[in-house]
Each structure stands twice: as C-alpha cells, then as structure tokens.
Amino acid sequence: MVATAATSAFFPVTSSSPDSGVKPTKLGGGPANLGGLKSTPPSSRSLQVKANAQAAPKINGTAVVKPVEDVKQDDDVPSPAPRTFINQLPDWSMLLAAITTIFLAAEKQWMMLDWKPRRSDMLIDPFGIGKIVEDGFVFRQNFPIRSYEIGADRTASIETVMNHLQETALNHVKTAGLLGDGFGSTPEMCKKNLIWVVTRMHVVVDRYPTWGDVVQVDTSVSASGKNGMRRDWLLRDYKTGETLTRASSLWVMMNKLTRRISKIPEEVRGEIQSYFVDSDPVVEEDSRKLPQLDDDTADYVHSGLTPRWSDLDVNQHVNNVKYIGWILESAPRSILESHELASITLQYRRECGRDSVLQSLTAVSGADVGNLAHSGEVECKHLLRLEDGPEIVKSRTEWRPKKMNNFDVVNLGPAERT
DSSP states (O other): OHHHHHHHHHSOOOOOOSSTTOOOOOTTOSOOOOOOOOOOOTTSOOEEOOOOSSOOOEETTEEOOOOOOOOEETTSOOOOOOOOSSTTSOOHHHHHHHHHHHHHHHHHHHHHHTOSOOOTTOOSOTTSOOEEETTTTEEEEEEEOOGGGBOTTSBBOHHHHHHHHHHHHHHHHHHTTOOOSSSSOOHHHHHTTEEEEEEEEEEEESOOOBTTOEEEEEEEEEEETTTEEEEEEEEEETTTOOEEEEEEEEEEEEETTTOOEEOOOHHHHHHHGGGBOOOOOSSOOOOSOOOOOOTTTOSEEEEEEOOOGGGBOTTSSBOHHHHHHHHHHTSOHHHHHHEEEEEEEEEEOSOOOTTOOEEEEEEEESSOGGGGGGOSSEEEEEEEEETTSOEEEEEEEEEEEOSSOGGGOOOOSOOOOO
8 A cells, every 4th residue: 555655646647537426436446547538418517637648557467546536617726737756857848948048148159259360470378478499498488569669660669679688588597497586596596695697788680570569589598608608589570480689698697795796606507507508699799899988089978867766676776778778868869760770789897776877978980970860871889887987888889771761750640530
C-alpha cells in the first residue's frame, strides 16, 4: 500500500465514466478507461472529465489507477493540475527562446563595440612598457605621437624624441629586472649610492614623426672602456619600418653623495655585463672638438634661465632633456622658422641644480647671420653655462631647410559659419 500511494503521487492517472452516476473505479479492477473526453446526450448539460493521456503505470504486473475524480459541471472553476515532478520542469521551448535571445543580444553588443576595421598601425598593447627581443640584448617599445608632443611645425619636437629615448632606457633596466630603489640604478648601485650620468650624446634625425604616428624604439647597451657604458637607440616608423632617428650616448657612474665620478664596482659589473652587446654604434660618433664660446664669439645670448621644480629628476638635478630646450633658447628665430634640426651633439660638463641661473650662447658658422632664412644647411655652436662662469653643456647643432614652410598655413581654427 505504501508503494502504491507513493507511485500514485508521482504518476496520477484519471479515467472517465460514461455518465455522471458512475462510481470511482476500484484499485485492481478492470482495465482503466483512457478514452479521454466523452459527451452526454443533448438533453443533459455537457460534462467534462479529465483524463491522463498516458498509460497507467504497473507495479508487479498490476495496473495502478487513481480513483476517478468527481465529475464537475462546466461552469465550475477547474482545479489546478496535481503537483508532480514532471510538470514542475520548465517549458523547454521557452528556455530555448530565452537562451537564443541572450546570445543575440550579446552578439549585437559585440558588433557595436567592434564595428570599425582595425588599422594596421594600431598597437596590441599600447599601454605596455615594451619587451626584450633579439636573444635578450635589445629592448623594444612603441610610442604613439600625441597632440601635446608636436610643435609649431606639426611634427614631434626634439624634446619629445629625447624623452622617448630616455624612457626606453629606464624601462630596459626595469624589464631586465635590474631596477633597484634608485632612478635607473641596479640593486648593487643603490647599496653603493651610485647613479648613471650621461657625458656625451649624438643624435641624428632623418625625419620627425607627426601627430598620430606610432614610433618603435630599440635600445641596447655596450661596454665603453673600463668604466663606461654606451647606449644606442634606433627609432623607426612602426607602420613602414622607416628609420627616423639614430642616437648614441656614453655614460659613467657618479657617487650620489660626493657627486664625483666613480669606477664601476665588480658587483655592479656582474649585474650588467651579461646584457652588453658587441656591436658598433648605430650612428658614427662626431669626434670633432667642440669649440669654446664666450660673450665675444657668440652671436646670440639668452640670460636669466632658471630651472623650475618640474625640471628636476629624482636625483635632484636638472633632467638631461631640459638642457636641449635651454640650448635652443638662444638659437635665432629665423633658423627655427625656416630650418629643422638635423643632428645635435651634446657634451655634458657639469650638473645643474634647482637654484642655478644660466646663460645660453649660440654662434652661427658658415652662414650669413642676417639672411639665415634663405641659407642652405647651417651649423651652430652652443654653450650653456652658469652666470658665474662654469660650463654646463657644450653643443653643436646642424640644420637643414624645411621641405615646406608650415608658417604659410594660417587660420587653423574652426571654419567660419555661413
């Protein structure tokens, strides 16, 4: 009886009777009537009987039939279906429709986010810090040229190029796992209060990138003598592979506390020597001696230059890139408007602090100073010094005529309304 009751709870079966007076069929009686709905004669009101369309279950060969429900009048409110395991399951057609709707909505959102074709010069990871390539000896990083990095010529300024070179040098040390607590210093250098300082740099610019271009910078390091290091850079157009800039520099170590040049300790050499490559500089060094300038030999002098707080790096001296801007402060405006900087050689003599006051001196070689706008290639000599005399940076620059004078294009603002 218990098994029968449990089975009936999960598999209810109803049968119909020919008329309203039939008594419920007894358990174990004759075969169940599964005829479904049956009508009464027209003289009597229609009677509706509920029936289960599936065959009655059996237990030990005996059909199990639930007693027929009382016949109800058609104007009575129908009773709810019995709660069984089967009719508690979701409607599969509705579930399939819901899943299809979700997938269609997701596909629509994906199409909206990715409807534009990808440009060939778009970076996979524009916010990455680059990677080490060529068997671990070269560090490579890409930079998009942003709107605030271009100058009056609508091209990247020399300061922008130099900042990218400096950034890759630091990220090279960081990616190689050699960055200690200092600014570009290895762990052993930090222990000994040593920092890198640049003594000489030579940069050749074949073409300046423009706004929206993506440049690829490769950098590597080599030994220079017993106590120096050479770092080279090669800057290319990411899309075309065209070489834009080549640069080479020499570095030595300085004690951060005494501000004196130091030899490379063996512990530091062991950290960095495995990253040195045996190769020639990417640009031939300009070995010409930089001439001496003074008030008598200079054609242009700009005085009263003082560093701002933002000009200092974490080592509390003026950033190397800032010197270039100060050097060009005394360059004649006629050259800046009609020529572009083709190369620059820098020889760093002394560091500059935040309380320094400087002078920038420039002398033009081999050209008519009064008619520079129509000159061909022009060479200039520069000196950046403290006002009380000591030299900071000596420099030589070479200039070439611009292919197009961008100052002829005026009124770059919004178009006038009509």
